[in-house]
Amino acid sequence: MELVWDEDAACYSRNAVSNHVSNLRKKLKITPDGLEYIKNVVSVVYKFEVP
Known part of the structure; x- marks a missing residue:
């Protein structure tokens, strides 16, 4: 989250x-x-996929 929003991740909930x-x-x-x-990908979490 720190990379995406450039903010401390502690401010956000786990969800x-x-x-x-x-x-x-x-x-x-x-x-x-x-x-x-x-798509949900094991050990990566999420993946954007264009068919």
């Missing part, structure tokens, strides 16, 4: 990234193709 990803998924689902662009 901050999950909440942001959830919001992004909701917004991306309204695309006409309805594909899943954000």
Whole structure:
């Protein structure tokens, strides 16, 4: 989080990234193709993938 927002990560809850990803998924689902662009990857956490 420090790399993305350039702020101390201690200010955010542990779920901050999950909440942001959830919001992004909701917004991306309204695309006409309805594909899943954000994938969960073990040991990486999230990955943006364009088919």
